[in-house]
Each structure stands twice: as structure tokens, then as C-alpha cells.
Amino acid sequence: MSQNVPIGIIGGSGLYEIEGLNIVETLDIDTPFGKPSAPIVIGEIDGRRVAFLPRHGQHHQHSPTHVPYRANIWALKSIGVFWLVTVSAVGSLKEEIVPGHFAIPDQIIDKTVKRPNSMFDEIAVHVGLSRPFHPMLRDVLLECVKAEGITVHDGGTYVCMEGPAFSTIAESELHRAWGASLIGMTAMPEARLAREAEMCYATIALPTDYDVWHEDDHVDVSKVMEIIRQNVSNVRRVLKRVIPAIPLGKEAECDASQALQYAIMTKPEAIPEWTRQNLDIILGKYIG
Numbered sequence: 001m002s003q004n005v006p007i008g009i010i011g012g013s014g015l016y017e018i019e020g021l022n023i024v025e026t027l028d029i030d031t032p033f034g035k036p037s038a039p040i041v042i043g044e045i046d047g048r049r050v051a052f053l054p055r056h057g058q059h060h061q062h063s064p065t066h067v068p069y070r071a072n073i074w075a076l077k078s079i080g081v082f083w084l085v086t087v088s089a090v091g092s093l094k095e096e097i098v099p100g101h102f103a104i105p106d107q108i109i110d111k112t113v114k115r116p117n118s119m120f121d122e123i124a125v126h127v128g129l130s131r132p133f134h135p136m137l138r139d140v141l142l143e144c145v146k147a148e149g150i151t152v153h154d155g156g157t158y159v160c161m162e163g164p165a166f167s168t169i170a171e172s173e174l175h176r177a178w179g180a181s182l183i184g185m186t187a188m189p190e191a192r193l194a195r196e197a198e199m200c201y202a203t204i205a206l207p208t209d210y211d212v213w214h215e216d217d218h219v220d221v222s223k224v225m226e227i228i229r230q231n232v233s234n235v236r237r238v239l240k241r242v243i244p245a246i247p248l249g250k251e252a253e254c255d256a257s258q259a260l261q262y263a264i265m266t267k268p269e270a271i272p273e274w275t276r277q278n279l280d281i282i283l284g285k286y287i288g
């Protein structure tokens with residue numbers, strides 16, 4: 001099985017494959033958390049190995065609540081992914097973030113309530129998450145979107161709601177009053193799990209609608225998918241730039257690579273066997 005695929009891409013709504021990825025193999029991985037959303041496709045872009053995983057499955061069969069986030073992160077970690085780029089459709093909470101623009105968010109408010117949100121159920125591990133989208137990878141994404149001449153918003157808070165229904169007007173106004181920029185349903189627990197797995201994570205957000213706060217212009221799936229369809233070729237071009245721009249070899253300079261260094265509170269002798277065995281790919285370097 002592939003063990004050395006440093007770059008991963010998780011595709012969101014409307015992005016179930018990447019054209020131009022020269023496919024080398026497809027991996028059907030079992031994880032301690034069950035199967036990932038889909039088989040992981042390994043391909044090459046500019047001589048670099050890249051893993052691609054459609055978040056909702058090949059047939060969009062996983063709702064945001066039921067995406068197997070832990071299995072996805074475990075599976076990507078198991079093949080060596082460190083740099084994890086994700087793509088997500090989002091609603092815009094600000095007038096100036098026009099559907100069709102791109103955004104590279106820098107913060108998250110987590111409103112999810114129904115999802116397992118840690119890799120660690122049996123031990124106490126407290127990672128730092130002050131910057132859930134890592135600045136090192138955000139910078140790469142931002143430069144690559146700009147280089148394509150696409151209007152892009154640098155930063156902004158992504159509210160992650162549970163869904164699957166869209167917001168009420170009162171909720172949308174509340175999120176706007178919080179000063180948030182974007183609303184979606186999938187960045188959490190994905191970003192948190194990626195940090196627990198010591199990966200460098202950032203998102204290309206695709207604003208597709210004005211959620212429900214614009215009078216008589218309320219989000220529905222057909223609007224979302226139409227904007228995504230119009231933007232798929234832009235996304236593909238951006239990703240083609242991102243892959244060669246990722247600073248391979250500089251993993252140690254990214255603090256996400258040491259996120260667990262001071263985070264594990266449970267004494268090694270109290271770590272249960274299931275966790276030792278199944279999370280060795282994450283914990284092994286600290287607990288031996």
C-alpha cells in the first residue's frame with residue numbers, strides 16, 4: 001500500500017474527482033473508525049503524489065452529519081498525508097463576498113452537535129486549535145487563487161452548522177451579528193481531527209449563495225450546485241497550481257507537525273490497548 005503520499009485533497013459538494021490527476025492506484029482502506037467516505041484515489045500532478053477523497057462519497061451518499069470524518073483523517077494519515085487541502089461550498093454572510101468568488105477562511109465557529117469530534121475517546125488529549133486553518137497552507141492557497149486572477153477573500157470566520165437543513169433567517173442574522181463571513185456544514189470536526197493527527201489543514205471555500213439573509217434570495221441545492229458547476233474548472237486550475245507550490249520538506253517547520261507534543265495528558269501506562277494499537281500512526285512517536 002502507498003505509504004508516502006504527502007499531499008491530500010478532500011473534495012466537497014460537486015467535486016467528486018479531479019480531472020487531470022494521473023491516477024496511479026485506488027486504495028480501499030479499512031480504519032479503526034470504519035471505511036472512509038470512498039476509496040482514496042492516488043494520482044500525480046507535476047511528479048508529486050496526491051491523495052484525493054470525495055468527502056460525501058462518490059455518489060454524495062454521506063450527509064454532513066454522517067461523513068466518516070475520523071475514518072477519512074485516519075486513512076489519509078495512514079498513507080503519509082501531511083498537507084491537507086480541502087474544498088467546500090459555503091454560504092456567504094457578507095454582501096462583499098459574492099457567490100462565485102473564492103475565500104480562504106482563517107477561523108471557525110463550531111455549532112455541530114451530533115458528530116464524534118476527536119480521534120481520542122479513551123484518553124485525554126488537548127491540542128491547540130487557535131488557528132484551525134493553518135497559516136502556512138492558507139498562504140499557499142491564497143497565492144494560487146490570486147495567480148489565477150480569481151477574486152478571493154483573505155480570512156473570515158466559517159460557521160459550521162449541523163445541518164442538513166439550511167439556516168432560518170434568525171440564525172443567519174445571528175451568524176452575521178457574530179461577524180462571521182461564511183456558513184457551511186463540514187469544516188468541523190474535519191479541521192480539529194486533522195490537527196489531532198498533526199496534519200497541516202486549510203480550505204478553499206467556494207461561496208455559492210447568500211444563505212437566507214438576502215431578501216427573497218434564499219439558498220437551495222440547485223443554486224449551490226449551479227455555482228459549483230460554473231467554478232469547477234477554476235478549482236481544477238487552482239489545485240494544479242497548489243500541488244507544486246506546497247513546501248514539501250518543510251513539514252517540521254509547521255507547528256501542526258508537533259501538535260501533540262504537549263497535548264497528551266493521560267499517563268502512558270494508562271493508555272488502553274485499543275488506543276495504543278489503533279492510533280499508533282498518530283501517537284506512536286510520543287508513547288513508543
Ligand SMILES: CSC[C@H]1O[C@H](OP(=O)(O)O)[C@H](O)[C@@H]1O
Pocket residue numbers: 011012013055056063064087088089090184185186187221224
Ligand atoms: C449541497 S449544499 C450543502 C452542502 O454543501 C457543503 O458541503 P461541502 O462543505 O462538503 O462542500 C455544505 O457543507 C453542505 O454539506
Ligand SMILES: Nc1ncnc2[nH]cnc12
Pocket residue numbers: 089090091092166167183184185208209210211212219224
Ligand atoms: N447557505 C449555506 N449553508 C450551509 N451550507 C452551505 N453550503 C453552501 N451554501 C450553504
